[in-house]
Amino acid sequence: LAKTTQPISMDSYEGQEVNITCSHNNIATNDYITWYQQFPSQGPRFIIQGYKTKVTNEVASLFIPADRKSSTLSLPRVSLSDTAVYYCLAPERGSISGGYNKLIFGAGTRLAVHP
Amino acid sequence: DGGITQSPKYLFRKEGQNVTLSCEQNLNHDAMYWYRQDPGQGLRLIYYSQIVNDFQKGDIAEGYSVSREKKESFPLTVTSAQKNPTAFYLCASSIEAGLAGVSINEQFFGPGTRLTVL
Numbered sequence: 001l002a003k004t005t006q007p008i009s010m011d012s013y014e015g016q017e018v019n020i021t022c023s024h025n026n027i028a029t030n031d032y033i034t035w036y037q038q039f040p041s042q043g044p045r046f047i048i049q050g051y052k053t054k055v056t057n058e059v060a061s062l063f064i065p066a067d068r069k070s071s072t073l074s075l076p077r078v079s080l081s082d083t084a085v086y087y088c089l090a091p092e093r094g095s096i097s098g099g100y101n102k103l104i105f106g107a108g109t110r111l112a113v114h115p
Numbered sequence: 116d117g118g119i120t121q122s123p124k125y126l127f128r129k130e131g132q133n134v135t136l137s138c139e140q141n142l143n144h145d146a147m148y149w150y151r152q153d154p155g156q157g158l159r160l161i162y163y164s165q166i167v168n169d170f171q172k173g174d175i176a177e178g179y180s181v182s183r184e185k186k187e188s189f190p191l192t193v194t195s196a197q198k199n200p201t202a203f204y205l206c207a208s209s210i211e212a213g214l215a216g217v218s219i220n221e222q223f224f225g226p227g228t229r230l231t232v233l
Contacts, residue, residue, distance in 0.1 A: 034221075043206075043207065043225055044222075102163070103222065105150075105159075107156055108157060
């Protein structure tokens with residue numbers, strides 16, 4: 001079971017870069033790391049997914065070092081609208097019939113962006 | 116507009132009553148999921164369905180029931196046996212459950228239903 005650990009909360013200011021680090025010591029060889037974002041009273045939405053090195057999209061970058069025991073979500077120049085909970089996810093594999101690989105949502109990191 | 120919808124947004128129920136939460140998707144996804152979220156907590160899996168007419172229990176299925184008679188629909192019934200039903204309920208769907216290659220298929224979430232038991 002790949003358990004992830006991330007800070008409970010973070011604070012930042014508009015225009016700053018925010019880096020949220022997640023540790024996943026027991027990640028399986030072939031597992032990807034996925035990040036979701038959730039605003040209050042809404043469903044989570046997918047941000048980014050990666051396996052190793054660096055992945056970048058229009059929203060964020062994801063850095064995964066060679067040992068893959070951690071990953072860092074980077075949000076460039078945050079704004080007030082980036083205030084949300086960010087979840088770092090690794091799959092739980094194959095223990096349920098049919099080989100379904102489910103996502104495990106921990107408590108996430110609450111990011112508060114201040115003016 | 117493709118998406119996943121849930122209704123109602125807010126639901127109030129008296130103790131001892133069953134209540135059904137609706138979830139519909141027009142994304143042509145095979146897999147659908149129900150999660151429960153309590154304040155300040157992450158999401159916990161209640162039930163999931165990989166295909167029509169099939170569903171499996173998640174981590175906290177007791178007191179809940181589901182059906183999957185149509186690909187587009189995956190209603191959740193919160194029964195009177197659920198001891199603490201007040202929560203935020205989220206429905207999601209994905210192209211299929213499990214892996215696409217070695218990555219997890221992205222789950223698309225609905226807006227949620229907030230259930231309060233009075």
